[in-house]
Amino acid sequence: MYIEKNQQIHLSRRPEGMPxxxxxxxxxxxxxxxxxxxxxxxxxxxxxxxxMRGRMIDRESYVPPFAVxxxxxxxxxxxxxxxxxPAFAVGQKVAHMSGxxxxxxxxxxxxxxxxxxxxxxxAFLGVLGMPGMTAFTGLLKIGELKEGDSVFVSAASGAVGxxxxxxxxxxxxxxxxxxxxxxxxxxxxxxxxxDAVINYKTTQDLTADLAAACPNGIDVYFENVGGAHLEAALxxxxxxxxxxxxxxxxxxxxxxxxxxxxxxxxIIIKKLKIQGFIVFEHWDEYPAFVxxxxxxxxxxxxxxxxxxxxxxxxxxxxxxxxxxxxxTGKMLVKLA
Amino acid sequence: MYIEKNQQIHLSRRPEGMPxxxxxxxxxxxxxxxxxxxxxxxxxxxxxxxxMRGRMIDRESYVPPFAVxxxxxxxxxxxxxxxxxPAFAVGQKVAHMSGxxxxxxxxxxxxxxxxxxxxxxxAFLGVLGMPGMTAFTGLLKIGELKEGDSVFVSAASGAVGxxxxxxxxxxxxxxxxxxxxxxxxxxxxxxxxxDAVINYKTTQDLTADLAAACPNGIDVYFENVGGAHLEAALxxxxxxxxxxxxxxxxxxxxxxxxxxxxxxxxIIIKKLKIQGFIVFEHWDEYPAFVxxxxxxxxxxxxxxxxxxxxxxxxxxxxxxxxxxxxxTGKMLVKLA
Numbered sequence: 001m002y003i004e005k006n007q008q009i010h011l012s013r014r015p016e017g018m019p020x021x022x023x024x025x026x027x028x029x030x031x032x033x034x035x036x037x038x039x040x041x042x043x044x045x046x047x048x049x050x051x052m053r054g055r056m057i058d059r060e061s062y063v064p065p066f067a068v069x070x071x072x073x074x075x076x077x078x079x080x081x082x083x084x085x086p087a088f089a090v091g092q093k094v095a096h097m098s099g100x101x102x103x104x105x106x107x108x109x110x111x112x113x114x115x116x117x118x119x120x121x122x123a124f125l126g127v128l129g130m131p132g133m134t135a136f137t138g139l140l141k142i143g144e145l146k147e148g149d150s151v152f153v154s155a156a157s158g159a160v161g162x163x164x165x166x167x168x169x170x171x172x173x174x175x176x177x178x179x180x181x182x183x184x185x186x187x188x189x190x191x192x193x194x195d196a197v198i199n200y201k202t203t204q205d206l207t208a209d210l211a212a213a214c215p216n217g218i219d220v221y222f223e224n225v226g227g228a229h230l231e232a233a234l235x236x237x238x239x240x241x242x243x244x245x246x247x248x249x250x251x252x253x254x255x256x257x258x259x260x261x262x263x264x265x266x267i268i269i270k271k272l273k274i275q276g277f278i279v280f281e282h283w284d285e286y287p288a289f290v291x292x293x294x295x296x297x298x299x300x301x302x303x304x305x306x307x308x309x310x311x312x313x314x315x316x317x318x319x320x321x322x323x324x325x326x327x328t329g330k331m332l333v334k335l336a
Numbered sequence: 337m338y339i340e341k342n343q344q345i346h347l348s349r350r351p352e353g354m355p356x357x358x359x360x361x362x363x364x365x366x367x368x369x370x371x372x373x374x375x376x377x378x379x380x381x382x383x384x385x386x387x388m389r390g391r392m393i394d395r396e397s398y399v400p401p402f403a404v405x406x407x408x409x410x411x412x413x414x415x416x417x418x419x420x421x422p423a424f425a426v427g428q429k430v431a432h433m434s435g436x437x438x439x440x441x442x443x444x445x446x447x448x449x450x451x452x453x454x455x456x457x458x459a460f461l462g463v464l465g466m467p468g469m470t471a472f473t474g475l476l477k478i479g480e481l482k483e484g485d486s487v488f489v490s491a492a493s494g495a496v497g498x499x500x501x502x503x504x505x506x507x508x509x510x511x512x513x514x515x516x517x518x519x520x521x522x523x524x525x526x527x528x529x530x531d532a533v534i535n536y537k538t539t540q541d542l543t544a545d546l547a548a549a550c551p552n553g554i555d556v557y558f559e560n561v562g563g564a565h566l567e568a569a570l571x572x573x574x575x576x577x578x579x580x581x582x583x584x585x586x587x588x589x590x591x592x593x594x595x596x597x598x599x600x601x602x603i604i605i606k607k608l609k610i611q612g613f614i615v616f617e618h619w620d621e622y623p624a625f626v627x628x629x630x631x632x633x634x635x636x637x638x639x640x641x642x643x644x645x646x647x648x649x650x651x652x653x654x655x656x657x658x659x660x661x662x663x664t665g666k667m668l669v670k671l672a
Contacts, residue, residue: 054605061605062575062605062607226600226601230600239398245603245604246604247604248600248601248604251600251601257598257599258598259595259596259597259598260595260596260597260598260599260600261595261596262593262594262595262596263593263596264562264566264584264587264596265562265584265587266612267581267610267611267612268581268582268583268584268612268613268614269390269397269398269612270612271398271611271612271613271614271617272611272612273609273610273611273612274603274609274610274611275603275607275608275609275610276602276603276604276605276606276607276608276609277604277607278604278607281607
């Protein structure tokens with residue numbers, strides 16, 4: 001099936017600071033016919049995630065940087081629309097890392113067939129995918145969560161944070177989240193049952209508000225933000241507290257070095273463990289996670305929200321919106 | 337035995353920034369006769385340690401702050417000179433926390449009898465005491481040292497650092513230390529067999545020098561200093577590296593908040609574990625440590641140096657000298 005117009009998003013140049021529209025380019029190029037063993041996938045949903053900002057920088061990291069002038073990459077869901085590979089029937093839904101484009105051809109090694117599930121397919125980019133697995137791994141394994149712990153979650157209404165909050169509540173924890181708007185605060189309190197929420201944009205004193213919200217201190221801090229959030233958390237942590245470092249979105253768009261907190265000596269005084277992690281290193285536990293999370297969702301114990309942009313051309317805007325708080329829950333782009 | 341003149345050091349006021357002589361007061365007061373069940377201890381050696389600076393601040397920490405106008409406390413070695421307690425014979429050498437004074441009376445619960453040992457008694461304040469146990473615990477347990485690891489040690493010629501270096505060499509590691517003088521660098525290289533030493537006072541670029549000294553990166557950083565040392569270590573750490581946070585002496589005398597490193601996102605990128613610890617929480621392992629370390633010393637596998645001040649009146653100067661690099665190895669005060 002020759003596709004004349006396959007739209008895709010290229011990185012036109014490396015962003016300086018906050019990404020802007022001109023850092024991206026919408027390009028259209030044809031897709032050839034498939035050869036023996038290949039399949040043609042039409043993408044239905046694609047993910048934009050904060051970690052992608054790091055890949056736009058030309059530096060060594062846990063994933064190689066994106067190339068300028070080439071199509072971007074990222075998690076996506078698609079459907080097999082043509083197949084010369086017996087492993088993939090036409091109509092099969094698949095998850096993969098070839099987002100930011102409408103169609104692509106592959107031999108299939110990079111495709112994960114989605115299981116039959118009553119849960120909508122795009123959930124495999126969020127609550128049942130990388131962000132959900134990140135929440136699960138970071139909180140339970142890296143954060144060593146114990147029943148009844150006091151838990152602080154930054155960026156708590158995001159794709160990861162909102163799942164962290166709910167898992168912690170399921171484990172009988174006192175849960176406090178930070179968000180950047182009152183609407184997000186309402187969502188956490190009224191829909192997710194979070195015990196207290198701090199709007200970091202309006203607080204006069206993050207440490208004081210956090211201490212008030214955590215009368216028994218903090219046992220586990222799920223770190224998505226860095227900077228002032230980390231400083232406040234260090235001030236309120238309990239002895240032997242754990243900080244699972246998932247992200248530091250505060251710093252992703254910094255153009256000059258941003259000094260860290262001045263209170264790192266709390267690490268000694270409180271005997272803290274601070275640990276960074278990358279969820280892909282724990283991917284052998286993904287099947288067990290999907291089983292558990294799928295069950296929680298179907299039992300109504302975990303819910304999730306999506307913020308959806310429409311059309312491949314809106315994907316740069318969706319991505320940029322991650323850094324200005326445009327999303328509640330998972331930020332997604334629905335492709336035509 | 338009535339002692340008319342028992343000299344002791346009081347904290348006369350809380351230091352601001354670097355401690356000065358006027359923060360301390362030499363006080364003499366008599367010691368009464370001992371009662372039934374009590375012993376009189378005459379101190380022979382006392383320890384000054386960087387952590388004591390933290391106890392001079394009026395704040396919550398893992399040990400309560402020192403009181404202004406009262407005698408200071410700290411590790412010391414003494415000899416029982418009079419006894420109404422059958423558990424302690426006259427002449428028994430004991431370790432305890434009632435330093436900064438020449439004599440004291442106790443019922444004995446706070447005394448640890450020193451084992452018979454060919455190793456001089458004051459070693460139980462250093463290589464065989466809290467600093468040695470700190471090195472052993474931090475490197476092996478918190479730092480999860482593995483044979484052949486690449487290890488960076490800051491304040492590497494100090495009471496803790498010099499032992500960390502030697503244990504790491506015994507475990508077949510590549511060991512790099514930082515020190516503040518060329519004489520200390522020579523000591524590490526020529527006497528302790530450390531692979532490379534950086535003089536942090538003369539380096540033009542700590543990260544570059546550290547990277548050059550650690551061609552295979554850093555697997556374990558034993559953190560005694562904080563600040564620029566932590567920043568450089570984060571830059572050179574390997575994936576899954578461990579940072580055992582023992583101290584941050586750079587900050588103990590700060591009068592205004594000192595911002596932390598700007599590169600904390602390395603924690604995520606490299607999936608690092610940073611863990612603070614207090615050796616007293618691991619004290620159940622002290623007997624096993626003494627056995628192992630005593631054996632290493634007697635086999636000539638671990639050596640140690642001492643910097644000795646004479647007389648109780650010199651103890652404030654010895655303590656202040658910890659923050660200006662006056663000691664190589666353990667800083668001690670020999671009492672009359």
